[in-house]
Amino acid sequence: MSPGVAVLEIQGLTRRFGGLTAVDGLDVTVNEGEIVSLVGPNGAGKTTVFNLISGVLRPTAGSVRLLGRELVGQPAHRITHHGIARTFQNIRVFPQLTVRENILLGTHHWTRSGVLGSVTFWPGTVRAERAAQAEVQTAIELFRERLEARLEDPAFTLSYANRRRTEIARALAARPKLLLLDEPAAGMNPYERIEMAGLIRSMRDRGLTIFLIEHHMPLVMEISDRVIVMDHGVKIAQGLPKEVHSNPRVVEAYLGRRAATA
Amino acid sequence: MSAQPTPKYSIETTHPLKRLWESGPGGWNHALTRPAVLIPFFVVAALVPLALQYVEDNSSWTGAQFWTLILANCAMYACLAVALNLVVGYAGLLNLGFIAFFGIGSYAYALVASDQLHQHYPVWAALLVVVAVTLAFALLVGVPALRLRGDYLAIVTLGFGLIMRDLILDLDRPPVLAGHQFGPDGLNLTGGTNGVHQVDPFNLPTSLPLIGPVPHFRMYYWIFIGFLALSIFCMLRWRNSRTGRAWVAIRDDELAARAMGVNTFKYRLLAFSMSAVMAGIVGMIDAAFIFNAFPGNFDVQQTVQIFIMVILGGLGSLPGAILGAIAFTVPPFLLQQFVFYKYLVISIVLIAVMVFRPEGLLGTVSIRPRQTMGGTLELLIAETAIEASELPAVTDAEVADLEASAGAIVEDPEWKQ
Numbered sequence: 036m037s038p039g040v041a042v043l044e045i046q047g048l049t050r051r052f053g054g055l056t057a058v059d060g061l062d063v064t065v066n067e068g069e070i071v072s073l074v075g076p077n078g079a080g081k082t083t084v085f086n087l088i089s090g091v092l093r094p095t096a097g098s099v100r101l102l103g104r105e106l107v108g109q110p111a112h113r114i115t116h117h118g119i120a121r122t123f124q125n126i127r128v129f130p131q132l133t134v135r136e137n138i139l140l141g142t143h144h145w146t147r148s149g150v151l152g153s154v155t156f157w158p159g160t161v162r163a164e165r166a167a168q169a170e171v172q173t174a175i176e177l178f179r180e181r182l183e184a185r186l187e188d189p190a191f192t193l194s195y196a197n198r199r200r201t202e203i204a205r206a207l208a209a210r211p212k213l214l215l216l217d218e219p220a221a222g223m224n225p226y227e228r229i230e231m232a233g234l235i236r237s238m239r240d241r242g243l244t245i246f247l248i249e250h251h252m253p254l255v256m257e258i259s260d261r262v263i264v265m266d267h268g269v270k271i272a273q274g275l276p277k278e279v280h281s282n283p284r285v286v287e288a289y290l291g292r293r294a295a296t297a
Numbered sequence: 298m299s300a301q302p303t304p305k306y307s308i309e310t311t312h313p314l315k316r317l318w319e320s321g322p323g324g325w326n327h328a329l330t331r332p333a334v335l336i337p338f339f340v341v342a343a344l345v346p347l348a349l350q351y352v353e354d355n356s357s358w359t360g361a362q363f364w365t366l367i368l369a370n371c372a373m374y375a376c377l378a379v380a381l382n383l384v385v386g387y388a389g390l391l392n393l394g395f396i397a398f399f400g401i402g403s404y405a406y407a408l409v410a411s412d413q414l415h416q417h418y419p420v421w422a423a424l425l426v427v428v429a430v431t432l433a434f435a436l437l438v439g440v441p442a443l444r445l446r447g448d449y450l451a452i453v454t455l456g457f458g459l460i461m462r463d464l465i466l467d468l469d470r471p472p473v474l475a476g477h478q479f480g481p482d483g484l485n486l487t488g489g490t491n492g493v494h495q496v497d498p499f500n501l502p503t504s505l506p507l508i509g510p511v512p513h514f515r516m517y518y519w520i521f522i523g524f525l526a527l528s529i530f531c532m533l534r535w536r537n538s539r540t541g542r543a544w545v546a547i548r549d550d551e552l553a554a555r556a557m558g559v560n561t562f563k564y565r566l567l568a569f570s571m572s573a574v575m576a577g578i579v580g581m582i583d584a585a586f587i588f589n590a591f592p593g594n595f596d597v598q599q600t601v602q603i604f605i606m607v608i609l610g611g612l613g614s615l616p617g618a619i620l621g622a623i624a625f626t627v628p629p630f631l632l633q634q635f636v637f638y639k640y641l642v643i644s645i646v647l648i649a650v651m652v653f654r655p656e657g658l659l660g661t662v663s664i665r666p667r668q669t670m671g672g673t674l675e676l677l678i679a680e681t682a683i684e685a686s687e688l689p690a691v692t693d694a695e696v697a698d699l700e701a702s703a704g705a706i707v708e709d710p711e712w713k714q
Contacts, residue, residue: 089556090555091552091555091556110555110560111555111556112555112558112559112560112561115556115557115558116558120556120557121556123552123553123556127550127552127553127556128550128553129545129546129549129550129553129554130549130550131545131548131549131613131661131662132542132545132546132549136542136545139539139542140542140543140546140554140557140559141557142539143539143542143543143557143558143559144557144558144559145558146539148538148539148540149540150535150540150567150571152538153534153535153537153538153539153540153541154530154531154534154535160538163539164538164539167539189323189661205557209557209558
């Protein structure tokens with residue numbers, strides 16, 4: 036695929052909760068090898084967009100296509116299988132599983148092994164397990180010094196930043212075509228945030244397409260190829276980070292009307 | 298005085314046992330499930346009756362083989378506790394109808410290996426029948442019920458257990474539905490309150506080379522121990538494979554598991570039916586062991602007892618399940634003169650466990666519902682939060698609530714804090 040091929044195409048995406056329209060006719064395109072950021076004030080519907088893409092919620096209307104394949108109406112686990120992996124705003128690692136097992140869960144959808152296979156040491160099962168274990172090493176490459184020593188520790192013993200890293204490593208082990216990161220730098224200290232920016236860039240350099248939600252504007256401005264701004268479920272601006280930054284509608288959404296006209 | 302400067306930081310070599318103690322329940326479990334521990338354990342367990350025959354005949358007040366009988370019972374409950382651990386400990390499904398599958402297994406075997414229906418299948422054919430019948434019942438209940446979460450699932454499975462008991466009691470005559478009688482007049486499937494008697498024992502040699510004659514109790518003790526070893530082997534293999542990781546992941550965080558591509562319904566159903574089949578096979582061995590299948594096999598009390606074993610030992614812990622089974626079968630036999638206080642003691646022990654170690658002796662998962670049972674409580678909070686929220690002033694937290702409710706999803710860490 037040459038750069039510029041649309042990986043994710045969202046058209047007219049709408050989701051209503053009773054009388055509240057959380058996402059209203061959203062159109063987004065994310066191209067191969069891009070880092071696209073979705074920003075907006077609290078309650079703008081950003082996480083809902085991610086939940087609609089990843090199949091956690093069903094859209095009221097609209098379509099989501101991954102490399103031309105329609106995803107709306109498919110269950111969440113099928114969507115992962117088609118090539119979307121995500122992380123969560125409030126980190127969702129499996130607390131009782133070790134870091135290694137957490138990352139192995141990422142390989143779940145592309146390995147095959149059953150109840151009988153694992154008991155009888157069936158060759159196919161053994162091979163699948165070996166491939167999955169090898170993938171763990173690949174997935175933690177970016178976090179080597181941070182996670183390697185903790186691989187056998189249960190995830191609930193990890194620090195906040197390490198849980199984030201584990202969650203991202205788990206998503207990488209799923210070998211996605213598109214990675215959805217929901218506030219990857221939330222709750223991190225400035226140093227860790229810089230590290231996260233470098234990490235997101237190096238994931239892109241490895242050929243991943245990244246769609247992320249982030250609140251921390253300097254980070255967004257630094258790493259994004261394009262920025263999409265949402266407010267009240269509607270896209271109010273999109274473009275290069277610099278263009279969006281000075282857009283009066285964006286300033287208004289963030290700071291109010293007076294700030295925008297002042 | 299030339300004081301030797303003590304190094305500021307010294308790496309002290311701690312005693313391995315002390316390190317093991319400090320590694321906590323997770324470490325203890327890991328240590329106890331190594332082959333180097335399990336294999337000697339099962340070898341010793343298998344040899345125990347050979348040693349017991351020298352003491353047994355002296356305990357005349359209950360007759361010979363008293364101890365082997367206790368041990369066989371203990372091994373049977375350990376098998377059931379391990380099977381329950383699969384569905385409750387690994388997959389986090391609160392299956393209160395668990396014991397019904399034990400009963401179904403025992404009746405399925407009794408019907409094809411007794412004079413009740415004049416069938417006397419060989420053991421392997423009977424085993425196939427038992428597996429097929431328990432699997433069929435597990436799917437019958439599991440497919441609709443596993444769409445529910447937490448407490449709701451518990452209620453449905455509890456109902457299933459009670460219905461099965463009534464069904465067994467009533468099937469000593471042909472069932473009548475809407476005026477239509479199914480089957481001939483004299484049809485007596487289950488023997489009603491009497492149960493099915495004179496069930497065939499397995500066709501096994503009564504004496505073995507080198508060991509000599511093998512009494513009935515001891516043979517079945519060995520069968521139970523063998524099945525326990527097999528179950529534990531399977532459970533450990535599963536836990537360290539794709540399947541078992543998916544189960545534990547679903548228990549820990551169903552939404553995240555789904556997002557990683559786990560077909561949660563399929564894996565929940567798999568855990569539910571595998572555990573049912575294991576319980577069914579234990580029921581079959583039990584029917585052959587006591588020559589009987591009786592409605593008491595379906596008692597809710599039995600379910601409670603096995604749950605107590607699993608909870609005492611620790612959810613998800615296999616050594617814990619064995620420990621729980623030993624703790625709740627051996628002492629009641631030994632202290633029969635105090636049987637009056639049995640439930641008092643059990644209650645006190647249970648309350649103490651709840652208060653001091655809600656995760657059980659060897660468990661790592663707390664039995665408190667937020668952690669393990671599908672987060673029904675969070676769901677209710679989320680639903681009421683939606684009703685209360687005014688439409689325009691929507692914050693991220695409320696959107697998260699909405700999402701949680703719409704996806705019928707597990708807990709949100711924010712509520713925990």
